[in-house]
Amino acid sequence: MKNLHSWILLLSIFIYAQGSCQVGIGTTSPRGALDINSPTTNNKGLVLPTNNSPTNMTNPQGGALAEGTVMYDNTEKCVKFYNGSTWSNCLCDTCGPSTSTIIADCTQNGFTGSYTSNIPLSGTTFTVTITNNSFSTSTLNLQPSDLVLSGVTGLTVSSVSPTTATLNAGQSQMLTYTITGTPNNKGTLTGTWSKLSLNCSNSVTVAPGVRFAYWGTAYSIGTSTFSTFNSQLTNTANYGPTGTYNKIGGFNFIDITSILGSATAASLLANYDVICIGANTEIDAASSLKIKGYVDGGGVATILLDQSFNTAIFQTFGGTGSVGAGATNGVTTTDTTNNGVFGTGTNASITGFGQQGRILLSQLASGSVVLATETASTNDIALWKTGTGGRAIFSWDEGVYRSSNITGTVIDTPQEIFLHNIMAYLLNARGF
Structure with a gap:
């Protein structure tokens, strides 16, 4: 009897379907070509044809798949349909590992340019590549606020180009966000981009930058008079994340000539990593005391003398007598400070330029370490x-940094090697 009832039900469905071109399962009033619904059956789901790849699906009548064919992809865990030429992506945003119809990629370019703390940015950007994998045109309206920076302060996303991106199916577009400002600290800078449901991120390392302050507008490292030596300092092959x-x-060179008078040793220590005191302008006793306080507190300084110049600061650091008139040529000692990352700097011939100061061995403060003498006399x-801590380096002549032995941007002459080993020594002493 049970089998008879089943046959009667199937026959009824068949007769109804033939008469109305509609099929109702669980209902005698189908609301479409197929209506599966009933108070007693609508708690059951529809199980679609299932396969691990759309490429396995076939047309039982032979030939190409019919447009509108639907299946469940149990590899990507989602429903897909055939549009007559290709299979769609997954028909939901959160099911399985499928790819969204529009994707954002921050890894192709991400951050571009150089990022160093305390050095203003120039030409730095963050790039996002978006790709439209859907079958229709998509448009995004863009603002600088789409990109959020974190991990390093002092930076701003100032603009984006383009401001509107319209992508046809299958098209990609690069979005470029301009980043401006000065990084206040070293560390990891992260850019997080988001728009609607799209998002991606990328990071870059912000290397520590040296705040190199100089006093004296003419004869000090950092001024145009020392342009060749400055170019060696700023050559990233010499000093940089991948440099020597x-x-x-x-x-970052900073002129403190006009503000030293109002500064304190504490403010100098907080704002500058290295201080150079130039020659040919006499620094007074009060300012000299601030430089000594800066060094005592952990700072490092390179102090340039010249004929009869900078006696006050020489005496502030414990020297006796006055700066006299010296000779041009010198030679480095065998002290290990002279050797370093740039090579061997001991027993190297060095020369000044123009006039030189002269300090006798007997004039040095107790505990001083001699790094070079005049050629004619070790006294x-x-x-x-x-x-x-030996954190102040005195030079008898400012011209040692601009003589004929200082050439080009490559550090390769004995004098250059010696002087840059001294600079590396100061940076190490400052905690870099």
Whole structure:
């Protein structure tokens, strides 16, 4: 009897379908070509044809698949349909590992340019590549606020190009966000981009930058008079994340000539990593005391003398007598400070330029270490380190940084190697 009832039900469905071209399962009033519904059956789902790949689906009548064919892809865990030429992507946003119809990629370019703390950015951007994998045109309206920066302060997303992106099916577009400002700290800078349901992120390392302050507008490292030596400092092959001295990202030269009088040792220590005191302008005793306080507190300084110049600061650091008139040529000692990351700097011939100061061995403060002497006499001192922790380097002549032995941007002459080993020594002493 049960089988008879089943046959009667199937026959009824068949007769109704033939008469109305509609099929109702669980209902005698189908609301479409197929209506599966009934108070007693609508708690059951529809199980679609299932396969691990759309490429396995076939037309039972032979030939191409019919447009509108639907299946469940149990590899990507989602429903797909055939549009007459290709299979669609997954028909939901959150099912399985399928790819969204529009994707955003921050890894192709991400951050571009150089990022160093305390050095203003120039030409730096963050790039997002968006790709339209759907079958229709999509448009995105863009603003700088789409990109959020974190991990490093002092930076702003100032603009985006283009401001509107219209992508046809299968098309990709690069979105470029301009980043401006000065990184306030070293660390990891992260850019997180989001728009509607799209998002991606990328990161870049912000290397520590050296805040190199100089006093004296003419004869000091950092001024145009020392352009060749400055170019060696700013050459990233010499000083940079992949350079010979790789603990820093670069140098930022800052003129403190006009503000030293109102500064304190504490403010100097907080704002500057290295201070150079130039020659040919006499620094007074009060300012000299601030530089000594800066060094005592952990700062490092390179102090340039010249004939009869900078006696006050020489005496502030414990020297006696006055700066006299010296000779041009010198030679480095065998002290290990002279050797370093840039090579061997001991027993190297060095020369000044123009006039030179002269300091005798007997004039040096107790505990000073001689790094170079005048060639004619080891009692005539050319370079030495002194002060707390040996963090102050004195030079008998500012011209040692701009003589004919300082050429090009590559550090390769004995004098260049010696001087840059001294600079590396100061940076290490400052904690880089």
